[in-house]
Amino acid sequence: MISKALVAASLKPFILSILADGESYGYEIIQRVHDLTGGQVQWTTGTLYPLLHSLENKNLLESFWREADAGPRRKYYRLTAKGYKALATEKQQWLSIHEALLKLWGPSPTLSPA
């Protein structure tokens, strides 16, 4: 499992990146993260939605309701222009940390020391 702190830090870039692929809703976002990380990153529902709302409050996302063919309506989120800019910044920050760590660990890092 990945540590709680790292999961928390990765929430925002994950959300922004997933929504950059196209609009989505909360359950789908959680599922995609689950699939992408092979179940290594587990988000609780109680932290995802408040963060979505908070990002919406900061105008990085916008939300809209969509009536489903069957069943109740669903709330979708998509990136705003400001959201794309924020994603670019996030990306840059994560990559620079990633690169720095790579320099330390060598060109082809292994998961466990030999």
Add this chain to the structure above:
Amino acid sequence: MFHLDTALAAWRRSLSTNRTFSNDDLDELEQHLRDQIAALVKNGQSEKAAFEQAMATMGEYGAVEREYEKVYWEKLWRRGMLQNELSWKLSMFKNYLTVALRNLRKQKGYSFINIAGLALGLTCFILIGLFIRFEWSYDRFHAKADRIYRIEKINPGHTYLERDHFAITPAPLAAVLMEEFPEVEHAVYLDKVNAGLAYKDNQFYEDGLLATAHFFEVFGFHLLHGDSHTALMEPNAIVLTESLTQKYFGEETALGKAITVTYFGPHGPDALEMTVTGIIEDVPPNSHLVFDYITPFASSAMFQRNRDSWGTSTSYTYATLQAGQPVSAFANKLAALSQTYNDDEDNPDDQSYYYPQVLTHIHLRSNANFEFGVNGNITYVYLFGAIAVLILLIASINYVNLATARSTTRLMEVGVRKVMGAHRLQLVSQFMGEALLSSMAALLLALGLVVLLLPTFNALTARAITLDWAQDGPFLALLALIGFVIGTLAGSYPALVMSAFQPVRMMKKQVGHAQGKTTLRNVLVVAQFSVTIALFIGAVVIQRQLHYIQNASSGIDRDHVVALPIKDESLLERYDAIKNALQQHPAILGVTASETDPTMIDMRATTSDWEGAPEGQQASAYFTPIHYGFVDMFGIEVVEGRDFSEAITTDATEGILINETLKRQLGWDTAIGKRLNFYGRDTHVIGVVQDFTFQSFRQELAPLALLLAPEDVVRILIKVRPSNTPQTINFIEDALTSFSPDFPFEYYFLDDAYNSMYQTELRLGSLFNTFTLLALIIACLGLFGLATLAASQRTKEIGVRKVLGATLTDVLVLLSKDFVRLVGIALVLGMPIAYFVMRTWLDAFAYHISLSWGTFVAAGIAALTIALLTVSYQALKAALADPVKSLRYE
């Protein structure tokens, strides 16, 4: 059977009362749960297990709410709904307030008892608090207050009026302190003086100070005009207070003007022209030095006596130490000083020594002989402090008790609120808010009462206490804190306990009569009444002792005696003519004269020469020179021999009257005709008078001698009829003024002077009475409230009992029994406390009443009766009520 829809609905409801979740939020969350559960069910899980897992991934309990709370305000802000939210909060607050006020109004009786009781308690607390603060503030206004010392003389083994501390010291001391003690910054020698001041038509006697030049270096009295360094340099200088300046000079400029000052000494008056060299602010009321003007000792030759003598202590020495100098080292040096300077040849092995008394301790902690004025007493400060705390405790107990008791009548309301979705926090704030509202109302009421009562209180305590809103911030803050704490305590029981009950049980009234809480309430009532009973007994004992002091047979009839101090010495030569003139008036029953007041004879002389005196033995006795008729006019009984007689001329030169104690001390079986060398005279005893009280009741009877010395008397004493005294006084004034037109007429009543010795006790008595009465009222208010409640809670029971044939008495007993038992326990606890405290107090008096069990029994019966009367009103009302009415509802 598990139903997903039901479970989800229940989950939704649990969040729906929380305002941080909007409907949209809940829709979104619900849809999420449904997606998740559907996926899990597809994987083969049961609906129930899927629901539980979905709930588990929601996050820890309460975490969701917290997370949503974080973004809530952002959301409101973004959507421009902040205003809405605030107005919602405000309307909820308005709702709380409305309910609180409605509750106060609906239960007028309770509200009154609650608020009035607490307000009374707080009023006492504030008044006593102000009094203590005032007592504490004495002499602290001097800039150097913490390093000013009054030098006292301690004379171990040589007691005078049962004390060996003397506030007065020899005159050369101040100068020696300045010269030989580098740690002394300045020293000043000062004394009280009463002189006639005259400027144009204004002519009065005024109290002032004689002082040496460094007065203003030592003390921080603020000079408004003039130079503090030179103001007292010239012998003819005088410094006046602002109000004295106003009295004599009005709007005129006083500085530099001449004013006539007339001193009165043993060798006649000395009238001097003095120049006003300074004007100071009025002496603050919390100064132990009280005066209206200051002049130098050098102003008159009559103050030069004993100026160089180390053998006579006549006035007060004050010194300031350099900042940072330890007082212990100074005290040690000072103690050794009396060995260096001792010119008392009669007493070569004098053990006396000097001691520095901290200025700020003089008022409350010093009880030396010849104090400057009447001091306060630290014991009484502690005593009143304790009373203040106790009264506040009684009032707070009432308040808490009533609030908790009353809360049980609101079970239905709380139940309904909870059913309607009220949060625990909302209920807590409702109850807390109500309690705080009434405690703050009580505090405001109390402050109003304090402002109203302060003048009366000042008259009672003889102080000038003020409450200054601007300057007393910390004090008011403390009061607000006390009000807050009491309100919180009173509110916390209903707030926390009631909000935890289950609504159904509350509405069925299945809770609220739990046993544990009644026990707590009973303990509080017992505590309250123990304190009240102890105070009550204390008040009775103090009253009886004061009555005893003022009325006990003292062997001397001092009532209705007018005393006239003689300042015009020429009056003495015309004494017989004055006496004759006075006796013309039918209301004047007798005229005599003496040197000291017969109620406070404090001059003492020592002799070793009397008939049959053992070798080397000394005897000392108090004495006063008197005129003819003294013994007769004061009704002093002559038990052996005779009184002084004008017919026998030798009485005036060699006669002496002694009291029984002196006779015993001299070891005589019969005294008449025995020789006694006393007061510089070789006398023979012509009579023995019965012992009479000639000092404070705190002192044991002491040996006393009366000498006939018409040339040494300084006051005329006139016995008048009790009726029409003002007219008689007018007659006396006219008569005296005709003999001595240049001197203002001055008089006082002897019993006033006597009572002034007990000022502190008399004041203590009346204050104690007042506060006890208030404590009693407050405690009874509480009892009344509880009785009302008990009666109302048992209405139905009483109805059933009456229907089944209970008599009026049965019901009365039923309702009063519990309270009487509580008061009974309180009696058992309160009495011993009162007994020990009052015994200690009485022991301070040489003559005091005995603490009889009668007092305690009487106080106990009184307390029980009052408690019963309080309770019986409600009991009677309940007992007389028609049972049909009480049984009909429901």
